[in-house]
Amino acid sequence: MRNHSGHDQAHHGAHGGARPGGLSVSEDGYTLELDATILTAGVQPVSFRVIGPDGQAATEFIPEHEKELHFIAVRRDTAGFQHVHPVRDEKGTWSTELALEPGDWRFFADIHPAGHDGTLTLGIDVAVAGPYDPRPLPEPTGIARIGAYTVALDGELVPGEASALTLTVSRNGSPVTDLQPYLAAYGHLVALRVGDLGYLHVHPEGEPGDGTTAPGPEIAFMAVAPSAGTYRLYLDFQHDDVVRTAEFTVRTTPTAPEHGGHHHGHQAPPAHHAHH
Known part of the structure; x- marks a missing residue:
């Protein structure tokens, strides 16, 4: 197992406990800023910046899984998932293309800004114009x-x-x-x-x-x-x-009951798997 994976897991575990990423457009002084949050359907150019704590577009990132930034797009009904890798110019503007259907979307930027302790995932809502026909959630299947x-x-x-x-x-x-x-x-x-x-x-x-x-x-x-x-x-x-x-x-699936049949699924996970 990769050493930094364990470190990352420990970091994320300590970063607000069980809170997942991507729920906020801004975190630890970094903000995801799109050029447009209303888009039209079809294959569309998307451009954005990550504004740093100094109010300027960040231009230095530590690569994670070979990329400085992972960009994820998914419609709110979980359809249309795309994982792309935008290109950044010297001023800090990222550009990519996405295939978009009408509806409400969520875009995520997964980054490790230079000088920041660990990775961040910022999320932002985007509206794609047109008639929207939400799809039901697919049933669980293996x-x-x-x-x-x-x-x-x-x-x-x-x-x-x-x-x-x-x-x-x-x-x-x-x-x-x-x-x-x-x-x-x-x-x-x-x-x-x-x-x-x-x-x-x-x-x-x-x-x-x-x-x-x-x-x-x-x-x-x-x-x-x-x-x-x-x-x-x-x-x-x-x-x-x-x-x-x-x-x-x-x-x-719930955690297995422990002594006396009491559930402990609500308690914080043990810290023994975290690497230091």
Whole structure:
């Protein structure tokens, strides 16, 4: 397991307890500022800045998973998920393109500003004009199908506890054993809490080239659900030079009762898994 992943998990655990990221447009003096928060449908240019504590656009970031900034877009009904990597100019303006359908959207910027202790996820609401037909939340299932690919999810989300999630990729019924590295891992997993789209930081177990992590068919992650509820999981993986996204709906399972049958699921998770 990557050392900094443990550090990140400890940091996020200490950063407001179980509170997920992305619920605020501004945090620790950093603010996400879009050039436009009303957009039209279709493939659209999007530009924005991260305003730092000094009131200027930030231009120095520490790369996380090979990128200075990860930009996530999802409609409020959890449809339309996109994970893109904008390009920044020297003045601090980021630019990218998104494929947008009408509706209310949430955009996230996942960053590690230079000089800041750890990563931040800032979130902002965006309206896309046009007739909006919300989609019902897909039912929980452990299988996602994307064309010829099938991804199976094994593991459970437990409120307040780190839990292992394993995703197994197959194509046409055969295990995929030659996944390509994507963002310094064989997969990148984003989890969002249904209802407020709270953004969970999920860390891969191992990395390509570490001598122990195989290129499939299994991709392992550690995740912490901050609360009971329903979550949407989005796995990006790369195979045959194409990045594909597998989507899952997951409901949390309660922690096991301890002595005398009392539930302790509401208590803070033990700190022993945090690295210092």
